[in-house]
Amino acid sequence: MTGSPTAAPPLRAHSPEVSAAKARRWGAFYYAEQVLRVMKGYGWSIFLYSVGQPAAYLFAMGVGLATLVDTNTTSVFFGGVSYIAFIAPALLISAAVMTAATEFTFPVMDGFRWRRVFYGPHASPLTPEQIAGGQIIAVTCRFLLQSVIYFVIVAMFGASPSGWGWGSVLVATLAGLSFGLPLMAYAASIKEDKGQFAMVMRFIVMPLFLFSGTFFPLDTLPVLVRWIGWISPIWHGTELGRVMTYGYGESPVLTIIHVVFLLGLAWLGWVLTKRQFVRRMGQ
Template identity: 35%
Template structure:
């Protein structure tokens, strides 16, 4: 990460470049989780199971109903997967963050570069999935172009608090607990596969609290050209609130580990 003469120093971008170089050497390892698995799920559930869903969901063919949910859930899982073990490992196993702090880099630079890379991963997987969805003929509005930036916002809303969690815990067992009792239920009960209106009132309100449900609702409205369940501004503000609070928690936790 060399700096060219006359170019202003942008430390966060240099940290992002570091992660990008590492990803260039190992990108093929993420092809299955961020591309092939969602496509197989789309074919299996959307085409296979969908053929048995007579009348679709609310008059919408099941494949068309499912695709925006899968795009959002894929972005959600990529964001969390890249924010748990990799971040924990850079603190506990590889000690990468400590080396960067000794460079020296500010905490904001280290955290900012990490966030930029993780958002890049979300952007990449969402763009590819949206292109596949277009090939299946499941996009019915030009608003579908807004799906990718929506997933980036979802990614920021999820990545920030999860990074804070990964930086806080002392054992990787806690990461598996979050996946088992947080990520999997959230994926199943956030409107990806069926409307949350089918849930009991308690589970329905838990779904409303999930950032994934808000992204699913906005993405589905965008691809179908319909109106979301809540006003779009409400969904966006809720996701932004998660991002802001998560950033504060992550910034605080990184400072505690790297400075104190």
Template identity: 50%
Template sequence: MSQSLSGTVRSDTARAMAAGIKPRRWGAWYVALHRFRVMKSYTGTVVVAGIGSPLIYLYALGVGLATIVDAGGAGVGGVSYLVFVAPALLASAAITVASEEFTYPVMLGYKWNPTFTGMSASPLRPTQIADGVIISVAIRMIVNLVLFFALILVFGAAPSPAASLMILAGLLGGLAFGAVLMGYTSTLEEDTGQLAMVMRFVVLPMTLFSGTFFPLSTFPTWLQPIGWISPLWHSTELARVFSYGYAEPIWLTVVHVAYLVALIVIGWVWSRRIAVRRLGK
């Protein structure tokens, strides 16, 4: 009797261990799949962010404001205002996605509806949970950026053969800002207005003072450092290089890429460490 019971226990243990192999190996993708299913609940927002907002901005700025800016015939930096501003709007779209997905959804998973806690009770590791969230947002960014780039092509605002690389530049910028933002959000035990403050005093100034609508050199000297440290400025400048061959020293292009990659690594590692601290208890 005891031998039979012991054999049953060993068999159940073996089945349980076998069932946990796939989650342990592909855990981050399980989390990403969960996030995609959650995103279905706000599909309208995703569609508007991916198609509606870009269309409005491109038309309002690239067609409306551009008629005033281009009136002198020179445009901005030797190209039309539409061509100048389109890469910046694409890069800003990635920042918008990051602001949406790396704030309240992360807070939801840790605190308000602690799905991350439930996930950590399974064979999934806390680091895989953080990885899965970032992977899911990166894929959503790519979808949004591809749709935005398609609209840019429709407007005729991507003259360079390498213009499609704007998508990569936008992705780097969005993840650079988003990974750090996720790390910060993950440290919050309660939301007492911190995330709203981030939107008002980080995202908004970054959008206005990162050379998005006008060259950074036109701003007062004391405002320009906001652009230099902004992931949006670096991704926008990189996108302009790909879009229409914006002339800048090669070393500066390397700095753009290195800075964005460094922020992604720092934010990703920070997010993983916070996940281990909060979920690995």
């Protein structure tokens, strides 16, 4: 007499099958958690670099240089606001971009070349896209945290008179991603460190910082260098930040262009990053 087929036993909560299914679904967040735990180990260094340095810049400019500028220049030159209110959004955006230049270069090289930390998770069900996504999620959390702290400092200086000033935190995060994701794709393509990242800092990051309308309106710069601002995530983010923090008057069309530019650059960087991660991990 043939018995009825026995039903398969239910899967245990921590069985390999269940763990693999969770990894396939939430792998990017699992990897982001690991990166954030590593960041926690040098949290004070992150704080001093990401917040302390820009805050010192803000204090020097707001208390030192701003006194001279406001005394000898009419506020109309800076959109009808004080000099510190003018530069505060630029420093907030620049801090995020500087962080992107750090987090999306050497850690990516470390993952592929030096300690090869990307390959361990890849031996699990995590895909290259999830590993890349987890790295991006963790750095995005850093953008948000440092921007919130920095914005509080800006508000304490009275440099954000608008009620929409908090929106500059989101703008800074978007600007950091729009610069960092294409850079991450480039870092993922490098197989030997020959000083490429130092060249990026010297010939890309610093010129963008200096020629993106950070300290003076972009249209006051010579025409020969003004184009640097037009292609710079710092300038597009700074202009949006000024709209948020003190109601900087600009055409709504130009505001839309800023948003589209930053989103488009971030999307392009994500597409290229995924492609490079899959290529480097052999899938």
